[in-house]
Amino acid sequence: MSDLILRAEKLDRSFGGIHAVAGVDLDIRRGSLHAVIGPNGSGKTTLFNLITGHTRPGAGRVAFDGHDITGMPYHKVARRGLAKSYQITTVFPLLTVFENVRIAAQSAAHSYVFWRPADGIRPVTAHTERVLERIGLAESRGVIAGNLSHGDQRRLDLAIALATSPRLLLLDEPTAGMSPSDTAATVELIHELNRDVTILMTEHKMDVILSVADTITVLHQGVVLFEGGPDEVKSHPKVQEVYLTGTV
């Protein structure tokens, strides 16, 4: 088994005149907590979408766990163990918190079963309970997801991704719009999750990134500017320049 869980080579994508991602190489080590940072519009979300098969790459290829997943439909990529939590909170608003997570939890073994009630499948409900406990949403299991607070919806978004038992978890700004206390709790949670699952995340809050990530890739105008550990990134002059002035 290779040391790399994900390998993206020369990924490229333009929208009209905008070269959103321009020949990006990205290697993710198994078990790592890898962060992609960069100013607004630097191509982080697009890069994620290219990896998940959400957006078709103009060029380049993506290998997940040794298998080529370039251009594979999104649901098949997800089924292989690559889950994503969204920058704009994406849950099932009219379903209960429990059902939101249960839907994800049943996908592994009982996707297309139609001959028995879903609520009677014990392994799935047990798994759902475990995920809710872990994320800290067990108390709200009966609440309609659309009625949750913003912070709780972000957490539910994460819970759904986690419930599919992924091997690689993509988090697009998991603490976006969260209060400082919610942010701290989420950072702790991400740290804890990383013991079982490889995580690739983006984030704007530098303190969050520096405290959780072991590897950081700096993206700027669709190009990788630098890659290294937190301390290297912190002291790298080019990175500071981009973050302070927005130009190279």
Add this chain to the structure above:
Amino acid sequence: MSDVTTDTSTGDGSTGRAPVTAVRAGTAVPERWKWGQLLLLAGLAVIVMFTVPNPSLAIGILIYGLWSSGLNLLLGYGGMVSFGHALPFAWGGYAAGLMLLHVTTSAWAALAVATVSMAVLSVGVGAVCLRRTEIYFSILTLAFAQLGFFIALQWRSVTGGDDGLAGIPVSTLWLPGVTLRLNALGDPLLFFLFTAAVVIVVLAGLILYTESPMGRVLQAIRENEERARGCGYNTRVVQLVTFVIAGAVAGLAGGLFAMLNSFVGLQPYWLLGGIVLIMAILGGRGSLFGPFLGAVTYLLLESVLSRHFASWQLIVGAIFVICVLTFPQGLWGLLTSTAPWRLLRRVRGSR
């Protein structure tokens, strides 16, 4: 507009709502009752049997209800609005009628052919319609229904064209030990009981589907297709299966309707695509039993009003508009949010 949404969240009322994904106004989540809906339907059938004086109307209520309930699988559970649900109903009618006229008088055979052939046809129709979403999906379903209508009109040698297929013989019902004749005019009670039994069995199947893992995914797709795909589901497959089930149920209902009237034709079969939608919306999208309430209400209104007013459709239309504006969750939502057992539970809960 009534704020029913607060009723559905249990406990933890302190959390503020996120503006972006806050529950859409007016689309609260009514209780669903799951298997309890079977009891409600049985109860409704008994009430209809004893109170509706016109047997053909009483049987019609069950058939329209079944058709509309199947449509609600698409509409309420799947969030897919079909404007063309007259097609499977009419197809089922023609299929059953042709079977009874030319092949066999067996009720089982006629209904089986109506249902299965429509299921097969739905695979093709659904595969095309589901290439698009939202209003484009709806328009495609309508286009297929129009296509079917013109074929039925033109292909006189098979469909009878304008005149339709008249004189469909009384069907025979083979049961273990007995052979019965399903004569809607001669023995309406037997016909009613047979229809009620079929409808209850099918409703049980539909409830099982909506409570099964796959049926639950359907509801998740309605809420957020993108996220459902992210959970690893091939959302098109789930939608197609649902489309086929709804088509098969409509085919079965059309077959029953042909047996009830001993007639299939352009009128009324092809003209009911809008009315079955009204029944589903009026009854409530949140459950499978709701459309039966919609069917009862619509058909009783029609039968009463049409006796006294030439332009009764105007009144029904106005009532429909008022209903949609004042209780978008339909009669089912209205009943479940105001019903006495609900108040009782709240009193008990506060103790």
